[in-house]
Amino acid sequence: MLKFTPILLAVLYGLAMYRFSVWRTARELDSKSTELADPHLKTLMDRMADALDLARIKVHIYEVDPVNGLAAPDGRIFITRGFFNKYRAGEVTAEEMSSVIAHELGHVALGHSRRRMIDFSSQNAMRAALMMVIGRFVPFVGPFIANGLMTLLAARLSRQDEYEADAYASALLVKAGIGTSPQKSLFTKLEKLTGARGAKQAAWLMSHPKTAERIAAIEANEAKWLKP
Template sequence: MIKLTPILLIVLYALAMWAFSAWRLRAELNARSTPLTDPRLAAALDRLGAAMGLGRVRAHVYEIAPVNGLAAPDGRVFLTRGFLDQLDAGRVTEAELASVIAHELGHVAHGHTRRRMLDFAGQNVVRAVLVGVFGRMVPVVGPWLAGLVATALAARLSRQDEYQADAFAAALMIKAGFGTGPQKALLGRLDAMTGAGGARGLAWAQSHPPAASRVAAIEALEARWQVR
């Protein structure tokens, strides 16, 4: 039992970090978000809800400038104020924002956000264990290698989540009568819009797949669906 004590302490620390992170995220979103009531998006929210056999989809506006969408662990979906600013400027359409909401609904439907919070705790355990192992094997660069391995594992899981959410969004957009055109068009511009175009770094270390790969995956799904 004595030998297990360090690992148990790591697990308890990771769980405490998970609980704190979940609480902090919920508090942040509650303090800085409001219901999405923009009349320009009302019809799109109705169509998405009807396609799922529900009433109007409820979404929220997260009052931050970066262009992004978000699915919270409690099931809420968000567009940032930055995305709505892009709508005001005529750089995105209502249908394209509907595809963002559909994508975030995909994360909710697959339980990605809750799982990511749990993964965060698990990654802390993995990182700490790897630091101990690599630290003994290669003392100088061991901690760096441990962080690299943990980051690679987390990025791989996150990229898989993005493909799943894209597939959900594509099916929902088709059922709602939008088609996948708005989704693919927005993905094609998203890197430039978010400022990520020149800073992707090593592909395996990124949490989101390249936009071109995501578009190709959607088109492959469409081809399969048409055959059926």
Template sequence: MLKLAPILLAILYGLVFWQFSAWRTRRELDARATVLNDAALTALTHKMARALDLPKIRVHVYEIEPINGLAAPDGRIFLTRGFLDRYKTGEVTAEELASVIAHELGHVALGHSRRRMIDFSGQNAVRVALSAILGRLLPGIGIWIANTLVAMLAASLSRTDEYEADEYAAALLTKAGIGTQPQKSLLSKLENLTGMRGAPPVWLASHPKTPDRISAIEALEERWRVGS
């Protein structure tokens, strides 16, 4: 039992840390967010709400400059002010922003926030166990190897979530009559929009490579065509 104590403490730490992080995120969003008010985007969210048999989909604007979409742990959907600014200058269309909303709805519907809490706790326990073993076998570099292996695991799980959210969004956008073209066109723009060209190696990246995401959507569309 004593040997398991560090691992159990690591799991507990992961759960507590995640809850604290979710609380801090909620406070930040409450303080710096407003309800989205745009006629074209509202019309598109109404289409998606009808496709999901929901009365409405409420979207908030997070008042920060980085370009991003966010599904908060409490289920709220956010677009950043930076994204809205690009929309207002014509660099991003309303349909492309609707694809971001659909993607974030996917994260919520598929329970990714809750699953990440469990994943984080498990990863923390793995990190402690590996650090203890490798630190003893490979003094000096064992802990570094353990941290790298856990980072690779976390990145792999995150990439899986992104593919799943993309698939959900593709299905929703198709059912809503918006289609997947805006989803694919936005993905092709993201690197230029965000300026994130120096991406980490794929095994450490939290998001799949853009061509892989577009190819996955196109493969999904092909399966739908064959099955129809």
């Protein structure tokens, strides 16, 4: 039983850290966000709400500069002020912004935040186990190898979540009569909008899939949906 104690402690530590992170994130979002109020976006959000048979879709603006959208663990949807400013400046269309909201709704509907809690805890346990096993054969570099392997796994899981949220968003946008063109056009702008250099990073180390692969996946879904 004692030999499993480090793994158990790792799981408990991971769970405790996740709970603390959720609490800290909620406090941060509460103190730095206001409800989104834009007439054009509201029209598109109402169309998506109708498609989902919801009374309304509520979105908040998170007062930070980086360009991003996020789904909080409590199910709330946020667009950063930096992203909203790009929209106000005409660099992003209302339809493209609605595709971001649809994507984040996908993360909520598919339970990705809850799943990440389990993933985070289990990854800590696996990391501890790998450190013990690999450390017996490679004493000093074992922790680095274990961390590297878990980084690869975490990136793969994150990419899978992104593909799933993209597919959900595509289906919602089609049902709402908005279509997937804004979703695909936004992807081609993201690197410039965010200042990212993801294209130079190995695909398996990225937490988000490459742009071309995301667009190809959307088009593959459309081809399946349009089959007679």
